[in-house]
Amino acid sequence: MQQKGMRRRALAAAFPYTIPIFAGFWFLGMTYGIYMNVSGFGFWYPMLMSLTIFGGSLEFVAVSMLLAPFAPLQTFLMALMIQARHLFYGIAMLEKYKNTGWKRFYLIFGLCDETFSINCAAQIPPDIDRGWFMFFVTLLDQIYWVSGSTIGGLVGSLFTFNTEGLDFVMTAMFTVIFLEQWRKEKKHYTALIGIGASVVCLLIFGPDSFLVPTMAVILGLLTIFRKPVERAGGLI
């Protein structure tokens, strides 16, 4: 009984945080499903891929992989490069995902950009069970993504809606979370390192391959400037 009440309160606390993700995931998920549909794949493709991969950018790229000649090694390396940023999410969530029992497996499985953002930045009230809160954030996000891409795959391009620009909801969400982090830091070394490294690498390597070099530069700078960053304090 008590367990049930605790779960319900965690769900109620988690849901509001996921509303922007609902908007973004339904829009992007449907776009993805429609893209697969018009590329000649049945709805079970986007549905199963969203269930098992649960990573938007790779799922989009996977469509062209499925249409190209079979090249498993190339697919593997490409997928690793696109998904490498999860390594950072894992390191950042090592402490937070501790002592969450069986839920830990699912939390790690579902660690996409948006789930990471909420679970990393949310101020979970002390009377709410942390494990269940993060579990519901992950579960709701995946439900939004899978249902969106399945609907897109079912209706295909029959469905027209003037939602141009709705994908900006993700940019706005990351901007807000970035601002919140900015406010928490006393000095802004790490935030500036993140922005600076990304912009410089984007200019040098271009939009399709700047993430891995960006991560390497961030890691290098955080290592070199460990002393001043730690002394500045205010890290979450």
Added chain:
Amino acid sequence: MSAVQQVITIGVCVFATMLTRFLPFFIFSEKRPTPRYIQYLGHALPAAIFGMLVIYCLKNVSLLSGSHGLPELLAILVTAAMHLWKRQMLLSIAAGTVCYMLLVQMVF
């Protein structure tokens, strides 16, 4: 591509994704204390990552052609201003998104 090859291709994507998600947790197990350096990274990374994610969302914006990134810039300014003013996450996100949609659908 045959059905089996499709299954393998999707399976490889799943495997690569899960490798990147599970690896840190495998290397730094719950049972042993996490090395100091990794703990430091865990605390220092989030702000850098969110900076990276904002740029990642904007990676296809072209400053030299089209609308020169103006709708993105304006919508981000609206999002930030709204957030500094009201500090309501949902409100800031909604304001920025609606602003961006109006700009790309009606102005640019």
